[in-house]
Amino acid sequence: MKTPIIDIIAENPDPEHRAAIVAPLAAYNEASKGAVEDKADFAILIREPDTGKVVGGLYGIDGYGWAFVKYLAVPEEYRGQGLGSRLIEEAEAIARARDYLGVWLDTFEFQARPFYEKLGYKVFGELEGGSNAIPRYFLKKRF
Numbered sequence: 001m002k003t004p005i006i007d008i009i010a011e012n013p014d015p016e017h018r019a020a021i022v023a024p025l026a027a028y029n030e031a032s033k034g035a036v037e038d039k040a041d042f043a044i045l046i047r048e049p050d051t052g053k054v055v056g057g058l059y060g061i062d063g064y065g066w067a068f069v070k071y072l073a074v075p076e077e078y079r080g081q082g083l084g085s086r087l088i089e090e091a092e093a094i095a096r097a098r099d100y101l102g103v104w105l106d107t108f109e110f111q112a113r114p115f116y117e118k119l120g121y122k123v124f125g126e127l128e129g130g131s132n133a134i135p136r137y138f139l140k141k142r143f
Contacts, residue, residue: 038062039098044090046074046083058087060094060103066140067095069105072112084112088119092141102142109135 009017039062046056056073069091074083088103095103105121107113109129117123121139129135 033064042067042091042094044087046078046087056083058091060091062098063100063104065101067091067098067100067103069103072105084115085119088116092143096143100143102140104138104140106136106138109137113137113139 041062042060044058045054047053048055056075056078058069059071061068061070069088072084072087074087092103103121104124105116107116113123116139119141121141123137124140125138127133127136
């Protein structure tokens with residue numbers, strides 16, 4: 001067997017590079033995970049009232065029996081109206097309907113850790129901060 005070539009792309013790899021890297025991982029995961037069914041990604045959208053334009057919301061993905069909140073964004077002008085809590089409530093409802101164990105997410109120190117903790121999420125891991133590194137927290141809520 002010939003030794004493969006290592007090709008380093010330090011900045012901005014192409015989308016097809018990502019796809020090529022993910023393909024063998026996805027195949028391995030599919031063969032190894034057993035009876036856990038993949039479920040579709042989900043989104044809960046915030047729309048401008050006049051135009052209907054999507055301006056924020058929550059994007060979640062299947063995480064092998066857990067829902068993972070990949071993105072949650074409430075525009076500055078709509079904060080303080082309970083929209084963030086509503087987004088999380090809806091994501092939790094989707095997760096329960098899919099019979100997930102719970103929901104997990106991550107947040108940076110300058111973002112929303114106290115918000116999530118107020119909603120019952122518990123820190124289960126962290127990456128410390130330092131020079132050029134912002135502390136990052138991993139939180140979960142098990143049903």
